[in-house]
Every structure is written in C-alpha cells, then in structure tokens.
Amino acid sequence: MGRQRVLSGVQPTGSLHLGNYLGAIRNWVEGQSQYDNYFFMADLHAITIPHDPKTLAANTYTLAALYLACGIDLNFTTIFVQSHVPAHAELAWIFNCITPLNWLERMIQFKEKALKQGENVSIGLLDYPVLQAADILLYQPDLVPVGEDQKQHLELTRDIATRLNFQFGDPKRSILKIPEPLIRPEGARVMSLTDGTRKMSKSDPSELSRINLLDSPDQIRNKIKRCKTDPIRGLIFDDPTRPECHNLLTLYTLLSGQTKAAVAVECQDMGWGQFKPLLTETTIAALKPIQDKYQAIVNETGYLESVLRQGRERAGEIANQTLKQVREALGFMNYPA
Numbered sequence: 001m002g003r004q005r006v007l008s009g010v011q012p013t014g015s016l017h018l019g020n021y022l023g024a025i026r027n028w029v030e031g032q033s034q035y036d037n038y039f040f041m042a043d044l045h046a047i048t049i050p051h052d053p054k055t056l057a058a059n060t061y062t063l064a065a066l067y068l069a070c071g072i073d074l075n076f077t078t079i080f081v082q083s084h085v086p087a088h089a090e091l092a093w094i095f096n097c098i099t100p101l102n103w104l105e106r107m108i109q110f111k112e113k114a115l116k117q118g119e120n121v122s123i124g125l126l127d128y129p130v131l132q133a134a135d136i137l138l139y140q141p142d143l144v145p146v147g148e149d150q151k152q153h154l155e156l157t158r159d160i161a162t163r164l165n166f167q168f169g170d171p172k173r174s175i176l177k178i179p180e181p182l183i184r185p186e187g188a189r190v191m192s193l194t195d196g197t198r199k200m201s202k203s204d205p206s207e208l209s210r211i212n213l214l215d216s217p218d219q220i221r222n223k224i225k226r227c228k229t230d231p232i233r234g235l236i237f238d239d240p241t242r243p244e245c246h247n248l249l250t251l252y253t254l255l256s257g258q259t260k261a262a263v264a265v266e267c268q269d270m271g272w273g274q275f276k277p278l279l280t281e282t283t284i285a286a287l288k289p290i291q292d293k294y295q296a297i298v299n300e301t302g303y304l305e306s307v308l309r310q311g312r313e314r315a316g317e318i319a320n321q322t323l324k325q326v327r328e329a330l331g332f333m334n335y336p337a
C-alpha cells in the first residue's frame with residue numbers, strides 16, 4: 001500500500017499569521033514525511049472578497065516562499081498555485097449543480113464574511129465552500145489538516161462527495177474518496193491579541209490583533225507589549241473568564257516547544273510584566289529561522305518559479321484524472337480523439 005495522501009491550502013490574502021502557522025502549516029510540516037502531500041496557494045479563493053490585482057500575484061509568491069521557509073520539504077510534498085490547475089474551477093462548476101443552495105446558506109464563515117461586506121457580497125463568497133470541496137476532492141486525499149474554523153467546510157466537502165457518489169456512482173466503486181479532517185487540538189484556534197474571544201484573522205482591521213510570520217522583532221515587541229491582558233497575577237490555562245491568559249500561554253507553549261504541564265508550572269506565579277518579555281523573546285526566536293530561510297528563497301532568482309512549474313504539472317496530472325472520472329460518471333461527451 002502506498003502512503004496516505006494529504007492536501008491543504010491557505011489563501012494568499014495579507015500576511016500569514018501565527019494562527020495559520022500553528023493551526024495549519026506547522027502540522028503539515030511535522031507530518032509530511034509520513035505522507036504524500038499536496039499544499040497549494042488558494043488564489044481563486046482570495047478573490048471572493050474585493051481584492052487588489054496589483055498584489056494578488058505577489059502575495060501568492062510570498063505565500064509559496066513561506067511554505068518552504070516553514071519547512072515544507074519537496075521530497076515529500078508538491079506545492080502549487082490553485083489557479084494554475086484549471087480543473088479546480090471546472091469541478092467546482094459541476095459540484096455547483098449538485099449542491100443544494102441551503103447547504104451553503106448555513107455556512108458560518110459565509111455569514112460572518114457577508115456581514116463584513118455589507119452590500120458587496122459576491123456569489124463567489126457564497127460558493128466558496130463548493131470550490132473548496134473541488135480543491136480537496138480532485139486529489140482524493142485521505143486527510144486534510146486544517147484549523148478549527150475549517151471544520152464545517154470539511155463536513156460540506158464530505159457531503160458533496162457522498163451525494164455525487166450516491167447519484168452517479170456504482171455502489172461497488174465510489175467515484176470520490178471521502179476525506180477526513182485532521183484538526184490538532186493544540187493551536188487549532190489561535191485567538192486575537194486584542195480580544196481573546198475572537199480568532200486571530202487576516203481580515204481583522206487591526207494589525208495589533210495578529211503577529212505575522214514576517215514581522216520584525218520591533219513589531220513583535222510592540223504587539224505583545226500592547227496586547228490585551230487582565231489585572232490578575234498568576235497565569236493559568238483553561239479559565240473561561242481569562243481568554244487572553246489562556247491564549248497567550250498557549251502561544252508560549254507552542255512557540256517554546258514545551259509541554260502544557262511544564263508551562264503551567266513555570267507561569268503559575270508570574271505577573272504580566274514578567275511573562276510578556278518571555279513571550280516576546282520566544283516568539284522572535286521561533287520566527288527567526290523562518291524569516292532567514294524566507295529571505296534566502298526569495299533572493300534565489302528562478303528557484304520558486306521552477307518549484308511551481310513542477311508543482312503545476314504534478315498536481316494537474318492527478319486533478320485531471322479525477323475530473324475525467326467525474327465527467328464520465330456524469331455522462332459528458334468525450335474529448336474528440
């Protein structure tokens with residue numbers, strides 16, 4: 001039996017932050033040697049809210065460089081740009097025609113994002129989870145490692161696959177494999193630095209709410225200095241009345257590589273004045289190797305282009321195979337010989 005296949009993606013909107021890293025990419029990297037991995041830059045998703053054409057390509061490039069800087073190893077992993085494999089959009093259209101509208105209207109992320117957009121809600125924003133289902137099912141992965149906020153989209157993906165298999169498949173041989181989400185409890189929901197009850201997000205208007213992977217040491221110092229805390233001495237995990245305290249201790253645990261139990265003991269008598277510099281220096285030290293590697297990658301002319309050229313070929317091959325099976329099952333006319 002071959003290795004299990006893993007697939008996931010991140011949108012190239014704004015900079016990558018600690019939530020993306022700790023909730024997703026770090027887990028991709030840790031598990032990658034056991035699996036056959038496909039990670040992509042979800043640029044078609046990035047245009048579901050108004051976007052700037054001048055920065056889309058650059059953000060996509062930066063994200064690819066960050067994947068590699070975070071430790072993605074091309075011996076185990078293929079990275080590619082979503083829009084470079086047209087099968088994503090094509091399968092999304094087919095899924096659109098079998099997905100009931102009310103499945104999409106229930107999506108929490110749609111409701112949240114639609115509220116922020118006011119009058120300017122595109123059909124793409126509503127349809128986004130269908131495209132995500134196509135992204136995933138094209139590669140027939142076993143596992144999809146994501147943060148907690150993607151759970152509902154993964155459930156929808158499974159529902160779409162089940163429905164297509166039921167409507168068009170042969171009971172003995174299904175067309176699409178039903179993937180499992182892989183959500184690690186630690187880091188699955190990193191919260192904002194300015195409000196411990198809201199998740200850290202690229203779309204939060206306040207830069208102070210998140211730490212980006214490419215933030216300078218001074219930016220990190222400033223953000224942690226100004227982050228929200230509480231007036232209580234003694235820092236503890238899991239107290240629902242102290243969400244900021246839980247979040248900052250969790251960040252410290254994950255970035256220092258210690259266990260939760262060790263951090264609980266280390267920090268139980270600390271005040272914020274002692275803890276904040278500790279978290280600051282730990283964060284700066286954890287991000288430095290990523291930032292150094294990022295610089296090396298973007299300075300090597302042509303390297304990333306060749307990685308993405310190869311990625312497009314490999315991903316396209318698998319995606320087109322699945323698309324062909326789906327086209328056949330739905331009864332489309334073959335391409336002329």
Ligand code: TYM
Pocket residue numbers: 007008009010011012019020021022023024042045131132135136144145146147148149150187188189190191199200201
């Ligand atoms: P995106 O770009 O919003 O986030 C990328 C990954 O980061 C995780 N994440 C977080 N984890 C913990 N705490 C947070 N505060 C936090 N914020 C974000 C997300 O769960 C995600 O794993 N729709 C996806 C992109 C996508 C995709 C896919 C993912 C498109 N197609 C197919 C998997 C499979 C998204 O917008 O992620």
